[in-house]
Amino acid sequence: MKLELRNITKKFGDFAANEDISLIVNPGEIVALLGENGAGKSTLMNVVYGLLQPTSGEIFVNDVQEDFEGPGDAMTAGIGMVHQHFMLVPPFTVAENVMLGHEHTKGAFLDLDAARSEVRRVSEAYNLQVDPDALVEDLPVGVQQRVEIIKALVRDAGVLILDEPTAVLTPQETDELLGIMRDLKAKGTSIVFISHKLREVQAAADRIVVIRRGRVVGEASPEATKAELAGMMVGREVSLTVEKPPGNPGEPVLQVSDLSAADLEGRPILRDLNFEVRAGEILGVAGVQGNGQTELAEVLTGLYEGEVTGSITMDGKELTGRTPREILDGGLGYVPEDREHDGLISSFTVTENLVLDQFGNAPYSSGGVLKSAVIDKRADELIEEFDVRTQGAAAPVSSLSGGNKQKVVMAREMSRELRVLVASQPTRGVDVGSIEFLHKRIVSERERGAAVLIISSELDEIYALSDRIAVMYRGAIIGVVGPDTSRDEMGLLMAGVTND
Amino acid sequence: MTDATTVTQEQKPPSRVRTALSGTAGITFLSIVMALIIGAFFIAFSDPAVQDASSYFFAKPFDTLSAAWTSVVEAYKALLTGMLFNPDASSLVDALKPLSETITMATPLILGGLSVALAFRAGLFNIGAEGQIILGSIFAAYIGFQFSLPWFIHLPLAVLGAFIGGAIWGGIAGFLKAKTGAHEVITTIMLNWIAIYLVAWLLTKPAFLREGRQDPISPPVADSAEYPSIVDQWRVHAGIIVAILAAAAVAWLLDKSTLGFQFRAVGANANAARTAGMNVSRMYLLVMLIAGGLAGLAGSAQVLGTEKSLTGGISAGIGFDAITVALLGRANPWGVVAAGLLFGGLRAGGLNMQTATGTPIDIVLVIQALIVLFIAAPPLVRSVFRLPETGGAGFMQTAKGWNG
Ligand SMILES: Nc1ncnc2c1ncn2[C@@H]1O[C@H](COP(=O)(O)OP(=O)(O)OP(=O)(O)O)[C@@H](O)[C@H]1O
Ligand SMILES: [Mg+2]
Numbered sequence: 001m002k003l004e005l006r007n008i009t010k011k012f013g014d015f016a017a018n019e020d021i022s023l024i025v026n027p028g029e030i031v032a033l034l035g036e037n038g039a040g041k042s043t044l045m046n047v048v049y050g051l052l053q054p055t056s057g058e059i060f061v062n063d064v065q066e067d068f069e070g071p072g073d074a075m076t077a078g079i080g081m082v083h084q085h086f087m088l089v090p091p092f093t094v095a096e097n098v099m100l101g102h103e104h105t106k107g108a109f110l111d112l113d114a115a116r117s118e119v120r121r122v123s124e125a126y127n128l129q130v131d132p133d134a135l136v137e138d139l140p141v142g143v144q145q146r147v148e149i150i151k152a153l154v155r156d157a158g159v160l161i162l163d164e165p166t167a168v169l170t171p172q173e174t175d176e177l178l179g180i181m182r183d184l185k186a187k188g189t190s191i192v193f194i195s196h197k198l199r200e201v202q203a204a205a206d207r208i209v210v211i212r213r214g215r216v217v218g219e220a221s222p223e224a225t226k227a228e229l230a231g232m233m234v235g236r237e238v239s240l241t242v243e244k245p246p247g248n249p250g251e252p253v254l255q256v257s258d259l260s261a262a263d264l265e266g267r268p269i270l271r272d273l274n275f276e277v278r279a280g281e282i283l284g285v286a287g288v289q290g291n292g293q294t295e296l297a298e299v300l301t302g303l304y305e306g307e308v309t310g311s312i313t314m315d316g317k318e319l320t321g322r323t324p325r326e327i328l329d330g331g332l333g334y335v336p337e338d339r340e341h342d343g344l345i346s347s348f349t350v351t352e353n354l355v356l357d358q359f360g361n362a363p364y365s366s367g368g369v370l371k372s373a374v375i376d377k378r379a380d381e382l383i384e385e386f387d388v389r390t391q392g393a394a395a396p397v398s399s400l401s402g403g404n405k406q407k408v409v410m411a412r413e414m415s416r417e418l419r420v421l422v423a424s425q426p427t428r429g430v431d432v433g434s435i436e437f438l439h440k441r442i443v444s445e446r447e448r449g450a451a452v453l454i455i456s457s458e459l460d461e462i463y464a465l466s467d468r469i470a471v472m473y474r475g476a477i478i479g480v481v482g483p484d485t486s487r488d489e490m491g492l493l494m495a496g497v498t499n500d
Numbered sequence: 501m502t503d504a505t506t507v508t509q510e511q512k513p514p515s516r517v518r519t520a521l522s523g524t525a526g527i528t529f530l531s532i533v534m535a536l537i538i539g540a541f542f543i544a545f546s547d548p549a550v551q552d553a554s555s556y557f558f559a560k561p562f563d564t565l566s567a568a569w570t571s572v573v574e575a576y577k578a579l580l581t582g583m584l585f586n587p588d589a590s591s592l593v594d595a596l597k598p599l600s601e602t603i604t605m606a607t608p609l610i611l612g613g614l615s616v617a618l619a620f621r622a623g624l625f626n627i628g629a630e631g632q633i634i635l636g637s638i639f640a641a642y643i644g645f646q647f648s649l650p651w652f653i654h655l656p657l658a659v660l661g662a663f664i665g666g667a668i669w670g671g672i673a674g675f676l677k678a679k680t681g682a683h684e685v686i687t688t689i690m691l692n693w694i695a696i697y698l699v700a701w702l703l704t705k706p707a708f709l710r711e712g713r714q715d716p717i718s719p720p721v722a723d724s725a726e727y728p729s730i731v732d733q734w735r736v737h738a739g740i741i742v743a744i745l746a747a748a749a750v751a752w753l754l755d756k757s758t759l760g761f762q763f764r765a766v767g768a769n770a771n772a773a774r775t776a777g778m779n780v781s782r783m784y785l786l787v788m789l790i791a792g793g794l795a796g797l798a799g800s801a802q803v804l805g806t807e808k809s810l811t812g813g814i815s816a817g818i819g820f821d822a823i824t825v826a827l828l829g830r831a832n833p834w835g836v837v838a839a840g841l842l843f844g845g846l847r848a849g850g851l852n853m854q855t856a857t858g859t860p861i862d863i864v865l866v867i868q869a870l871i872v873l874f875i876a877a878p879p880l881v882r883s884v885f886r887l888p889e890t891g892g893a894g895f896m897q898t899a900k901g902w903n904g
Contacts, residue, residue, distance in 0.1 A: 303775060325777035334775070342775040345768045356765065357776035365758045372756075 080152025582852020670792015
């Protein structure tokens with residue numbers, strides 16, 4: 001199916017998120033959209049999918065002009081979109097989820113068999129390997145995403161929009177997704193693919209369209225180097241590797257001994273962890289998602305709700321049994337992995353979010369009264385320093401692009417003197433230029449003498465930042481290795497294979 | 501003609517008026533208009549004159565229509581004069597009496613509405629204003645009739661007592677929520693029933709029952725504990741000043757204080773609030789204490805201002821109307837003041853409408869219910885008036901997920 005956009009402009013108030021964008025996606029073509037955080041990629045795709053109405057401009061599907069009043073119209077015209085956050089009903093089966101919204105009926109009854117066989121047909125045709133009777137809540141993230149793809153394909157989507165589909169996937173799931181995209185393409189489906197990971201873009205795309213500040217600034221072929229792509233996107237040269245002076249670790253700051261945790265049902269989640277992070281050191285925590293990394297971060301910050309045994313000390317002071325407030329005030333900064341769920345309050349302004357965990361401390365308030373002048377000034381400084389693209393400090397954080405939201409969380413947590421920084425997926429959804437900046441900031445925290453713990457499913461990030469790497473497997477630390485460890489060896493460790 | 505061409509090109513951009521009407525305030529206004537229009541049909545159908553005329557509708561349809569028109573106009577005129585101003589009165593004091601009634605009725609509604617609104621901003625649905633009003637009334641009444649003190653001590657003490665009484669009742673629900681996770685809707689409904697029976701039981705006891713009376717009524721509160729009246733012939737009393745001050749206090753609390761910041765944070769995203777180090781359970785307890793206290797103040801307006809003694813029916817359903825008032829006021833303190841005045845006016849005007857035109861006061865309840873219905877369903881109002889979707893933030897938030 002062919003998709004053509006002509007002169008699309010989308011304004012929010014006076015601000016043009018998209019300006020005069022024209023784009024053609026030919027049948028069976030994979031076009032990657034590349035651009036900085038806030039460049040307008042998601043906005044453009046939401047316009048194509050009927051979630052937003054363009055201020056001006058036209059959309060053509062197979063050379064027929066279309067007006068979409070909502071996603072329903074877009075779907076009818078053959079456009080499917082997979083969102084970052086899946087819109088599935090967890091306790092329903094795959095077939096039930098796929099059927100939702102266009103239920104087959106036999107008389108007055110739902111015809112689940114028809115839905116089941118459709119899922120099976122699509123799943124086989126595109127080699128998606130999804131069981132129609134599995135409950136969605138039991139499926140790993142990567143498979144849930146395939147259910148979303150099936151939902152689109154069952155409705156005969158000829159154009160598939162994937163907005164940062166790989167941000168929450170493991171590297172293996174990502175490879176599988178790229179394979180599926182190739183199969184879809186071979187069968188004539190056109191795909192618009194958004195990702196900040198240049199490697200994926202190079203691997204998957206037939207053509208790369210670069211957007212900057214709402215305008216198309218050029219096209220690149222997938223043969224272009226990463227540095228060229230990054231340069232086009234940001235408009236300056238980007239160094240893709242962090243410059244990191246050799247480390248000079250000092251005293252141990254964060255010490256964890258015999259730490260175990262069990263969830264509310266009593267299942268063991270963390271098993272007997274022992275490690276330390278020294279002042280001026282970055283410890284990377286690697287591992288396949290779901291091996292206890294999330295819970296480790298929660299335990300360290302006092303947020304974990306299950307049972308915790310063992311000891312955690314920061315500068316010699318015991319942290320277990322303390323409240324999150326006490327731990328944060330003790331000098332620990334925390335970047336949670338799920339910014340929407342735990343890191344931000346979307347209806348609050350950017351300013352309010354920038355002081356979300358500091359508003360109660362001097363100089364932001366005194367005697368229980370907020371000092372809005374001080375808060376506003378600080379917010380303006382952080383927005384400037386971290387290059388948060390927003391239409392103003394008073395804009396609700398929900399109006400920011402994904403990557404800019406992440407920058408708000410990072411800015412908040414790195415805005416004060418820290419003893420320990422615990423950051424989960426610190427650059428999820430962030431563009432290469434901003435990753436460069438954030439990585440520099442993390443390294444400068446280290447130089448300043450903080451102990452830094454980085455949890456990331458991006459091996460590139462782990463290698464770029466870490467002085468030492470702890471690998472987690474099934475709730476235990478299966479090995480602590482240096483950053484010179486080969487990727488093959490790392491892969492084996494992450495799969496639970498040790499040398500001895 | 502240049503205008504016309506751009507219009508077709510841009511797919512008819514909505515006019516400024518339409519855009520404004522599709523905003524929150526506009527939807528509220530249109531909801532009220534729609535409720536009044538539908539209410540008009542009820543008035544017409546319930547009027548015997550219209551029913552008579554409709555029996556020969558096909559012979560003389562105009563009779564039915566004109567009878568309907570007359571009854572609607574008369575009823576709404578009576579409603580309006582009962583709310584604001586009586587043009588037939590001989591003196592200014594009499595002419596403005598309806599306004600005094602409106603404000604009198606509005607006072608406890610505003611305070612109750614603030615209670616529900618504040619809890620709502622912290623993510624709690626306080627169905628318990630009714631019970632909290634009763635507890636506030638009990639405390640205010642007891643202090644009011646039991647002691648004799650100079651007014652500048654007695655009145656503040658009774659008002660404080662009302663606040664504390666309500667705060668205890670709200671605090672119980674907050675405590676249960678914080679400690680056990682018990683849902684506040686369930687616990688506050690239970691507490692309402694306990695309060696209703698508590699006041700009925702107390703009014704059988706010598707300590708509360710008025711001497712020489714068998715029906716459930718307490719001794720009158722002392723003059724020194726009464727809210728001073730503003731004009732002698734009017735019922736409106738200084739409770740309205742307490743209500744306005746309370747609205748200002750709640751607005752300040754929410755916007756300027758660290759406590760209010762935490763209330764709003766917990767209400768908007770409890771997970772993120774907890775991650776940022778806030779004690780979510782404590783906020784639930786504190787907000788229910790304050791919300792209960794505000795409802796208790798509504799009880800003080802009833803006991804120390806309007807009724808001047810404690811009765812079994814002292815809360816008069818105010819606690820339930822307060823939920824509607826909070827909703828209509830969009831959980832915004834000044835919005836609650838406006839909504840409280842409107843509902844107070846509907847209560848006062850409804851009485852006048854019933855006496856003047858025989859239109860049942862239940863019509864007012866229908867109108868109130870319709871307003872709520874329309875406010876709860878903005879898409880319905882938008883589609884009736886063919887208004888554009890503004891921003892669509894609510895939808896987009898669920899639709900876009902975390903990337904965007
Ligand atoms: N509903 C909205 N109201 C106001 N501004 C908005 C709204 N939605 C998006 N924007 C603004 O439009 C711009 C483009 O946002 P968009 O989400 O399209 O960026 P993006 O290219 O997808 O970025 P990212 O890579 O971070 O996901 C941003 O500056 C954002 O602040
Ligand atoms: Mg985006």
